[in-house]
Amino acid sequence: MTGPGGTPGPGKPWGGRFSTGADPSAEAFTASLSFDRRLWPHDIRGSVAWARALERAGLIDGAERAAIERGLESVRIELEGGRFTFRQELEDVHMNIERRLIELAGPVGGKLHTGRSRNDQIALDERLYLREVLAEVDGALAALQSALLGQAEKHRDAAMPGYTHLQRAQPVLLPHHLLAYVSMLDRDRERFADCGRRVNVLPLGSAALAGAAFPVDREVLARELGFAAPSANSLDAVADRDYVLEFLGAAAVFGMHCSRLAADLTLWATAEFGFVEFADAFSTGSSIMPQKKNPDVAEIIRGKTGRLYGNLVAVLTVMKGLPLTYNSDMQEDKEPLFDTVDTLEAMLRVLPPMLESLTFRTDRMREAAGAFYSTATDLADYLVRKGLPFREAHEVVGRAVREGISKGKELGDLSLDELRRFSPLIGTDVYDALTVEASLRARSVMGGTAPDAVARAIDAAKARIARDLRR
16 A cells, blocks of 8 residues: 555555555556455455464464454455445455454454465465356256256147258257257256366465465365365466366357357247247337337347357467466456356346247247158158168159249149159158158157157156256
C-alpha cells in the first residue's frame, strides 16, 4: 500500500524489498481481486488444512493453530454474511483474507503463510473450486439427459426424416434422434470426469516453485483435502494450468453439442419444416412484425458456444511459450475460467425446461418421413435379398427414382409393371418393403432406429441416468 507520495505503506506482502510504491495505474492493472474473490471458500478451506499441517510439522503449537482456525471461521462468517470489506490495495483474495485474519487473531495469523506461497495457494484454490464445479456440472448434465429422454419416451413411435447434407435421407424415429444427443452428453460427462482426475492433485506444499522448506506431510494434507495424491514436481505444480485448459476444452465440446441441438430445433421450428413449436415461455416476438415467434433462447444457446470457444483459445494463448515456473500472465486464466463456468451454469439451467416444453408436430414429421424417396435404400436392400449385388441394386434404384421424379410419383406409387422394367427380381412383395414402418423395423441392429432397438436404448439410458442421479 502506498501513500500519495509513493512511500511504501503496510499491506503489501512483498513491500520490504521496495523503496517506492506502485503507480496507482499499475496497481489497478495488476490487481485480481475483482474476479478472484469468488475463490474465498476454497482459500479458507485450504488455509485451515495448511494450519493443521504446520501444527503436525511442529511449526506452530495447538493453541496457535486453534487461534488461526477461529480467526478463519470468523472471516468465513463475515464473507458469508456479506460483511467482509475487500480492500483493493491488498491485490487479491488471498491477501485480503490473510490481512483480516491477522486483525482478528493477532500476530499468530502471520504464521499461517509459513512455507506457503501464493503460487501454490492459488493453484490449490482453483483445483478445489473446479472439483466442486465438476460435481455440479455432472449432475446438471444428467438432468439435461433426463429432459431429452422424457421427450424420447413421450414420442417412442414418432417417425421423422433423417438428414444428410440437410437433404432427406432415410426414415428414423424422433426418439432415436434425441438419443443421439444423450450419447453426446455421455461423452461430455466422461470428458469432465476425466478432467476431474487430473484436477484432483494437491499442489499445496510446492511453495513458490522449489517446494516447502519445512517437514510438511503432503500425503496427509492431500487426504485431508480429499485429493488423490500430492503433485510429483513442485515446478510443474505451480506452472500447470492443464486442468483449466481441459475443463475449458470439455466445456467447448459441450457447447458445440448444444449448438447443434439448438440448430436442429430452430430449423425444425421454421414454417418450412413445422416439426416443432417452442413454448411461449422460451420464445420472443418481434418489435415490428406482430406474427413472429422467435426461438431466441435456442439461438442464444447456439451463440454462447462462441464464448466457450473464445475462453479456451484465450487461455491456450496465455500459456503458450511461458517459461517455467509461475508468471503473472497466468492470472489471466481466471476470468475465462469463471466466464465459462457461469456460461455453462446458465445454459444448463435453461436447457431442460426449454426441452420439456417443446411441442413436436409428429403428424408433420411422419408425413415428411415417407416423402421424397426416403425408402430408396430399402428398395436396394430388397433387391440384395433377392440376390442382386448391392452396386447393381443401387444403379437399378437410382433409375427407378429418376423415373418417379419424371412422373411425379413416389416409389411406392409406381405400378408393379413400372418397377419391373428396372429389374425382373421385383415382385408384389416389394410394396411391403417400401413403407416407413418396414424401413424402421429393418434397422434392428444395436444402435439402430428400429422401434425395439430404440425402446431398449431408452430404457437403458433411463436406468443409467437414474442411477447416476442417485449417487
